[in-house]
Amino acid sequence: VTFFFTDIYQPVVGQSAIVDRQFLKLQEAIGKEIDYQEELLEVLGMMDTLFATFTKKGATSLEEGKSNGLTETVGTNPTD
Secondary structure, eight states: HHHHHHHHHHHGTOOOHHHHHHHHHHHHHHHHHHHHHHHHHHHHHHHHHHHHHHHHHHHHHTTTTTOOOOOOOOOOOTOO
């Protein structure tokens, strides 16, 4: 989308203070969006690592016959 704006308004860049201010605002908004996207990718990478570690540990403990921290309680109801 930005490419369309630059193509349309390129002839007046530097000639109109209003257009120049708007392009600076656009540049700032795009910079913020890039920062957000980079942070999001970092968080997703961290989450992938955590999920992979959790999955690996869960599979290992089940293979070894260890409890995965959850115990099943089986009880009888005396009124039955």
